Amino acid sequence: xxxxLDISTARSAAESPDxxxxxxxxxxxxxxxxxxxxxxxxxxQFEKKQPGYGGAARFLGLLSIIKNNPGAPQHRLxxxxxxxxxxxxxxxDRMESEGIVERRDVEGDRRAKAVYLTGKGDQVVxxxxxxxxxxxxxxxxxxxxxxxxxxxxxxxxxxxxxRKL
Amino acid sequence: xxxxLDISTARSAAESPDxxxxxxxxxxxxxxxxxxxxxxxxxxQFEKKQPGYGGAARFLGLLSIIKNNPGAPQHRLxxxxxxxxxxxxxxxDRMESEGIVERRDVEGDRRAKAVYLTGKGDQVVxxxxxxxxxxxxxxxxxxxxxxxxxxxxxxxxxxxxxRKL
DNA sequence: GTCAGATTGATTGATGTCGAACTATTCGAT
DNA sequence: ATCGAATAGTTCGACATCAATCAATCTGAC
Numbered sequence: 001x002x003x004x005l006d007i008s009t010a011r012s013a014a015e016s017p018d019x020x021x022x023x024x025x026x027x028x029x030x031x032x033x034x035x036x037x038x039x040x041x042x043x044x045q046f047e048k049k050q051p052g053y054g055g056a057a058r059f060l061g062l063l064s065i066i067k068n069n070p071g072a073p074q075h076r077l078x079x080x081x082x083x084x085x086x087x088x089x090x091x092x093d094r095m096e097s098e099g100i101v102e103r104r105d106v107e108g109d110r111r112a113k114a115v116y117l118t119g120k121g122d123q124v125v126x127x128x129x130x131x132x133x134x135x136x137x138x139x140x141x142x143x144x145x146x147x148x149x150x151x152x153x154x155x156x157x158x159x160x161x162x163r164k165l
Numbered sequence: 166x167x168x169x170l171d172i173s174t175a176r177s178a179a180e181s182p183d184x185x186x187x188x189x190x191x192x193x194x195x196x197x198x199x200x201x202x203x204x205x206x207x208x209x210q211f212e213k214k215q216p217g218y219g220g221a222a223r224f225l226g227l228l229s230i231i232k233n234n235p236g237a238p239q240h241r242l243x244x245x246x247x248x249x250x251x252x253x254x255x256x257x258d259r260m261e262s263e264g265i266v267e268r269r270d271v272e273g274d275r276r277a278k279a280v281y282l283t284g285k286g287d288q289v290v291x292x293x294x295x296x297x298x299x300x301x302x303x304x305x306x307x308x309x310x311x312x313x314x315x316x317x318x319x320x321x322x323x324x325x326x327x328r329k330l
Numbered sequence: 331g332t333c334a335g336a337t338t339g340a341t342t343g344a345t346g347t348c349g350a351a352c353t354a355t356t357c358g359a360t
Numbered sequence: 361a362t363c364g365a366a367t368a369g370t371t372c373g374a375c376a377t378c379a380a381t382c383a384a385t386c387t388g389a390c
Binding site for chain 4 (some may be wrong): 056058077083085086090091109110111112
Binding site (some may be wrong): 195208238240250251253254274275276277278 | 367368369370371372378
């Protein structure tokens with residue numbers, strides 16, 4: 001009485017050697033874990049899909065913010081994307097050497113640098129945005145528009161909550 | 166006709182110098198961007214809240230999977246958490262030196278190592294899981310249980326979709 | 331006006347992760 | 361039984377990010 005055995009959970013790692021290791025239900029229902037997994041896999045995939053431009057794909061968020069806030073100083077860009085001031089420096093170095101962004105001196109504050117998207121930067125952002133949209137369509141296969149809306153709003157709320165710490 | 170001006174988007178960076186840089190609506194509604202932001206901020210916060218154990222906080226997911234799959238080989242653990250085989254090596258080195266996990270030889274395959282949680286590891290996982298649960302409660306302030314459920318399921322679906330690539 | 335403290339961007343050292351090797355094993359076709 | 365291909369874990373070099381620190385500049389209290 002054990003060959004045609006029970007339904008869902010029984011199929012342990014030993015029995016189906018090719019399947020993914022099962023997550024405990026704790027992990028399966030952990031928002032943090034699922035967020036992390038989604039982030040890791042989606043960014044890996046996106047960078048694989050859009051190489052070049054000095055790895056700009058990973059920084060589409062940053063570039064998009066620069067486009068929307070021309071002339072913003074670096075520390076505010078860092079804050080906006082959740083990185084340290086010091087981490088943004090080599091990123092902008094790279095983007096600048098790729099001709100995607102430009103640092104200009106600020107009149108009235110000689111410490112600061114104002115960051116702008118170049119013409120090429122505009123093109124790159126447009127291309128990457130397109131690609132990102134495709135990517136999102138693939139990622140969200142099987143989800144309703146309403147469900148996606150709820151997720152985006154929920155994540156946005158979570159980000160807001162975390163920023164207050 | 167311009168002092169008491171329009172509602173939502175008008176308040177540009179120049180006018181409210183302390184506020185966060187505004188995201189374009191494209192970014193605001195980008196699932197990828199929101200996932201990334203949530204992940205960055207939540208893991209940073211969690212590690213700040215739970216330092217020690219050789220940075221185990223960041224690897225709670227991995228440890229939890231080890232607990233649920235005692236004796237699994239390293240490459241399957243890597244796959245389960247979305248990392249490269251080679252990235253898991255130094256993590257396990259660290260966790261092993263902290264006495265949290267243990268690598269044992271596998272009889273029947275002298276290449277493989279079977280990974281187990283130690284007694285101390287069990288305690289650490291329990292403590293970190295507790296802390297993670299608290300963290301999630303804080304993160305999700307303002308979200309309904311139903312909304313959280315939809316998000317977890319949606320993210321889970323997204324992870325599944327991305328794994329197929 | 332001056333000077334202590336804050337702020338901006340940059341630099342440095344440590345660690346995490348990746349991708350491409352490499353070594354030791356195991357597997358499979360013959 | 362043998363040997364080429366696949367596999368498990370590791371090592372190595374490159375880069376991202378952080379935290380702490382630095383130099384230049386700005387601000388505000390006096």
